[in-house]
Amino acid sequence: MKAVHISKEGRDLVERPVPEPAAGEVLIKNVAVSSNPKDWKLPIFIPDYSAVEGNDIAGTIEAVGEGVSKFKKGDKVAAFTKMKSGDKYGAYGEYSVSPANTVAKLGDKTSYEDAAALPLPFATAVIGLFLRLGMKEPGSSSATESDGALLVWGGATTVGVYAIQLAKLAGYRVVAVSGASQDVAAKYGADETLDYRNKADEALAEEIRKSNGGKGVKYVYDAVSENGTVNVAALALKDVEGAAYGHVLPLNEEELKVMPSNVHVERILCGTSHDNVDADFAEKWFDWLGPALEKGEIRPQKVTIVPGGLEGVKEGLRRLAKHEVKGEKLVYRIKETPGLD
Numbered sequence: 001m002k003a004v005h006i007s008k009e010g011r012d013l014v015e016r017p018v019p020e021p022a023a024g025e026v027l028i029k030n031v032a033v034s035s036n037p038k039d040w041k042l043p044i045f046i047p048d049y050s051a052v053e054g055n056d057i058a059g060t061i062e063a064v065g066e067g068v069s070k071f072k073k074g075d076k077v078a079a080f081t082k083m084k085s086g087d088k089y090g091a092y093g094e095y096s097v098s099p100a101n102t103v104a105k106l107g108d109k110t111s112y113e114d115a116a117a118l119p120l121p122f123a124t125a126v127i128g129l130f131l132r133l134g135m136k137e138p139g140s141s142s143a144t145e146s147d148g149a150l151l152v153w154g155g156a157t158t159v160g161v162y163a164i165q166l167a168k169l170a171g172y173r174v175v176a177v178s179g180a181s182q183d184v185a186a187k188y189g190a191d192e193t194l195d196y197r198n199k200a201d202e203a204l205a206e207e208i209r210k211s212n213g214g215k216g217v218k219y220v221y222d223a224v225s226e227n228g229t230v231n232v233a234a235l236a237l238k239d240v241e242g243a244a245y246g247h248v249l250p251l252n253e254e255e256l257k258v259m260p261s262n263v264h265v266e267r268i269l270c271g272t273s274h275d276n277v278d279a280d281f282a283e284k285w286f287d288w289l290g291p292a293l294e295k296g297e298i299r300p301q302k303v304t305i306v307p308g309g310l311e312g313v314k315e316g317l318r319r320l321a322k323h324e325v326k327g328e329k330l331v332y333r334i335k336e337t338p339g340l341d
Contacts, residue, residue: 002337003093004313007050008043011314013337016052019088019097021065026100028079030059032116033091034303034331036158040317042084054091054313055081057098058106058115059334068100076112078289079103080119083271092313094334101283102273107294114300117329118162118289121301124248124270125162125221126285127278132266133219133244135170142171148218149173151208151236155185155193156327159223159248161301164188167221169297175211177204184327188299201228205235218243221268225249234258302328309337 003016021027034056043049058078061071071077079098081089088097102123106115129135135150136143150167154160155176161184167174168189175192176185182193192211196204209216218240220233225247237243237260244264251267259265273282292298304325306312309332316330334340 001094002310002340003052003087003090004054004310005050005087006039006043006053006092006317011317013310016087016093018095021063021068021097023066024068024100025065025097026061026068026071026077026079026103027063028057028059028077028096028098028103029062030057030091030094030096030334031112032058032331032333033096034116034329035313035316035320036120037320038083040321046084051084052087052090052093055083055089055120056116056118057081057091057096058112062095064100071100071103071105076106077103078106078115078119080123080270080273080286082274092310092332094337094340099274099279101279102286104286104289106290110290110293110300113303113305113331113333115293116331117158117300117303118293119286120270121158122162122289122298123273123282123285124159124268125166127270127272127282128159128221128246128248128266128268129163129166129170131278131281132246132268133221134264135167135172135219138166138169138171144171145173147172148240148242149175149212149215150219150221151175151177151211151217151233152185152190152221152223153177153229153233154223155188155190156181157223158301158329160185160221161188162298163221163223164190165298173212175208175217177208181327184302196232201232201235205232208232208236216240220245222247225251230255231258234260234263237263300329303331304328306330306332307336308332309334309340311338312336
């Protein structure tokens with residue numbers, strides 16, 4: 001099969017054998033795949049990193065491994081594949097293997113392109129909100145005003161739009177911080193939007209504390225986690241009883257020193273979806289995802305098709321690295337790849 005091999009040296013279209021699913025896994029024939037910022041960062045920050053990258057796919061089940069009973073050949077699905085696990089699980093190929101617990105069965109209303117935009121950021125949002133921050137899940141015990149509000153920093157980011165929607169489904173009021181894309185955060189359900197640009201940390205923190213009708217927020221989901229966002233969050237959550245702060249990018253001990261003792265701090269890692277600890281939780285939510293898309297309970301982020309199929313991945317990763325992608329997800333149609341049989 002054709003696949004994109006990513007390393008420090010390049011993003012080359014190569015030939016690779018079709019992978020085989022092990023027990024608890026499925027093989028998917030990809031129709032559409034998408035990029036995440038980590039796809040261009042890994043070869044830069046990990047010495048000698050070299051693999052077929054990517055983790056967001058949509059396509060049809062080609063084969064199932066031992067013990068997999070809820071999927072069969074031909075099922076229309078989207079999947080979040082294992083991260084940093086070599087060529088077998090990479091999205092940038094004609095075929096990919098995924099653990100069955102992070103595969104969502106799709107309905108007729110959901111396009112492959114829209115579905116490919118979802119899996120990794122959806123998993124990151126779900127795990128961050130309901131496991132790491134400890135917020136209530138949607139259902140009979142959904143949140144009330146007394147449960148506090150959520151701030152999503154990066155409300156127009158790939159992860160942010162799903163964090164907003166999921167928190168709203170759970171009953172929370174949501175305040176979103178973004179720049180020029182405040183309209184995107186509002187479109188996906190944010191009750192209020194704040195512009196971080198050209199403001200001192202103290203001034204923006206005061207805006208956050210005055211948001212939500214003067215009640216401020218109890219939770220901060222930091223989908224940016226750089227350029228001092230932790231400093232503003234620390235000021236905004238000061239003296240808030242039961243406050244929690246979750247960050248998606250690593251922050252060192254020195255950076256986290258600013259966080260007051262009343263704030264519970266957690267790193268948000270979507271890769272735990274494939275660990276024993278969070279695997280069952282992730283499976284529950286991926287089972288929920290397909291029907292929720294059909295009913296419009298959750299909406300995919302806007303997608304932009306990059307021409308050329310897998311050949312277009314090089315251009316897509318260039319755009320991400322240059323920060324040219326705002327409020328959208330870059331998607332590639334496999335059938336557009338030059339030289340496919």
